[in-house]
Amino acid sequence: MNFGGQTPTVVVLKEGTDTSQGRGQIISNINACLAIQDTLKPTLGPLGSDILIVDGRGKTTISNDGATILKLLDVVHPAAQILVDISRAQDAEVGDGTTSVTIIAGELLKESKAFIEEGISSHVVAKGYRKAVSLAVERVRELSVKIDKSNSSEEEYRELLERCARTAMSSKLINNNSDFFVKMVVDAVLSLDQDDLNENLIGIKKIAGGGIEESQFINGVAFKKTFSYAGFEQQPKKFTNPKVLCLNVELELKAEKDNAEVRVEKVDDYQAIVDAEWQIILNKLKLIEETGANIVLSKLPIGDLATQYFADRNIFCAGRVASEDMDRVISAVGGSIQSTPTDIKPEHLGTCEYFEEVQIGSERYNIFKGCPEAKTCTLLLRGGAEQVIAEVERSLHDAIMIVKRAVQNNEVVAGGGAVEMEISKYLRDYSKKIAGKEQLIISAFAKALEVIPRQLSENAGFDGTDLLNKLRMAHAKGEQWCGIDFQAETIGDNFEKFIWEPALVKINAFSSATEAAILVLSVDETIKNKESAAPNAGMAPPPGRGRGIPR
The missing domain is CATH 1.10.560.10 (GroEL-like equatorial domain)
Known part of the structure; x- marks a missing residue:
């Protein structure tokens, strides 16, 4: 051509x-x-x-x-x-x-x-x-x-980590409070398992109000009070050497319509079904009571019936505990998460020296202290504005990571x-x-x-x-x-x-x-590449649409 x-x-x-x-x-x-x-x-x-x-x-x-x-x-x-x-x-x-x-x-x-x-x-x-x-x-x-850890005393080694943390904080908002936060950061890293140093086990909770130096280091676990039902007020809020049971079990009455359709001919039959449902949850609660636990935590909801049952027996309970908080509780108090209330043995329960629910600012927090397995800790950050607390959190994250690296790779410049x-x-x-x-x-x-x-x-x-x-x-x-x-x-x-x-x-x-x-x-x-046009862009409308023609 x-x-x-x-x-x-x-x-x-x-x-x-x-x-x-x-x-x-x-x-x-x-x-x-x-x-x-x-x-x-x-x-x-x-x-x-x-x-x-x-x-x-x-x-x-x-x-x-x-x-x-x-x-x-x-x-x-x-x-x-x-x-x-x-x-x-x-x-x-x-x-x-x-x-x-x-x-x-x-x-x-x-x-x-x-x-x-x-x-x-x-x-x-x-x-x-x-x-x-x-x-x-x-x-x-x-x-x-x-810096050879084996040749230096514990105080000297700690001082080295504090110097690294202080340098990391020097360019941050908390520079003027570095003496206060340096100790907190080093305590946090040293509280972890020194073999894997998983920084995710350092819980950071932000509570608006108060001054920056009202922040607290908890050598254990603290989490915000979860949603609770009536009867919660009657439960004890302090324990010494409690037994802690962690569950992944829902302790709540289920409505029949959610699960099954039941056809009944007599009123007595309906009552038998309701009684059976109550009996199922009461059996669960009885098994939990028999474990001897003083504190019951669950990732799933703990309903009003269970809350009142525990309150009558001086047991503290909290449902809907966040997954990361539950993992940190297990790391601190020991034991293991149970997915059924049957066959719970003493070794499945954890313990700590002291548990208390306290008011911090406008929030209530559940705090576990003196934990034998403590491979975790919690930092409760205070500050006058949300932006300030958020920047304090970012600054502490940088310092924690630096101290962690100094522990793992003990070479400094x-x-x-x-x-x-x-x-x-x-x-x-x-x-x-x-x-x-x-x-x-x-x-x-x-x-x-x-x-x-x-x-x-x-x-x-x-x-x-x-x-x-x-x-x-x-x-x-x-x-x-x-x-x-x-x-x-x-x-x-x-x-x-x-x-x-x-x-x-x-x-x-x-x-x-x-x-x-x-x-x-x-x-x-x-x-x-030019952005593709919408599938129908540029196409004529179908007959009878948008042209003044009645449908």
Whole structure:
């Protein structure tokens, strides 16, 4: 077929599909990531500011936690979404450093932008970054100081964990109350089973009202009073050394219509059915009473008949206990959850030294203390506003995760920008020993790491350029732990000042940030499919509809 010498147009993608590619696309993706970085920069460090976010439903959140901010921001750019993902991954893996990882990733992209504009292939930049991050991680491992638990007393080991928790809290809302919360966080982590350190067994309950320092640490379990029926008021609210029975059994009369259809010929037959139903539940209650339990908890409802039955026999009961609360009760008091009231043996019951139902603020809480199996604890957080309590919870989560990592990986490094400056100096020295483009790229990686001390200084209102020059000079002389000293408004040895962080936080941050930067650089084409129209869009209405014709 002759097209008159012209090449025919081949349509591969659906009409309306948006495609963009090449160097311009890489730079566009970098700019999107830098916009995310600019949002988070002011929140870094002890003197970083908070961000107030209002979502579509009008709910307000005040936070300076990187992962929380990025989760609440409605990020639509696909490349910028990568930074959101690495921040969440850092939060899940380590618990802290979520802002740092995003800022470092953004700075690596910023440094690479000049190379891309000059025509250097993104693969060459990626190769240089991979080399640089492997050297950086290796160097952090060399620098890290191992704290040997076996060679230190219990007080010294606890002090180490408190220092790590204090550093994690330094940039949070609770910084001014850190002495109070540091003890709470370390107690919480040490109360867990030291083999698996499952942080889900640390219950955090938020109770509005009161001051922040009215928060309590319960070495046991506390949960909010569940829904209760009439007769509950007559039950005892305090026990010493009680027997605790945990059930997954519904103790409530069932309406006949829910279960079966019964045909009766005489009134006596109907009465026999009602009596049988009552007898079934009374038999269950009698079996529970015979176990000798003083406290009966169930995941399923405990109805008014059962509540009154237990009240008459001085037994405390609570139905509809949340699954996570029940799991923590079992971890604390011992025993096991029973799915039937028959054949309950003494070993199936748990115990504790003291149980009480108390009023805390406007809520009533059931508290189990002095638990023999205590592999769990509860933090009762107080505060004047819901937003304040929510931010306290996020701050404590970060500190708990840091202490947990310090227990598992007992290698620490100095914070306050000290590690970043030392790695930067090390990579800069290394780059001078090699030739070619890789020298420039590794040097750019070294420069990117300086963003952390520079931003820490600027957020604190210090002269960033002046302090950065002082830090470069100090590290050139071999002062490897020299970082920003916020108290003296200059530089100082942060290891001596006990500004410690687990080495794992830094290793994870450098690795994740570099992976994200390389991923963004490797994308040089974006294809965006046009949204499909509604199935009936553009179709003519059926005859007799919408045309003024009566049906």
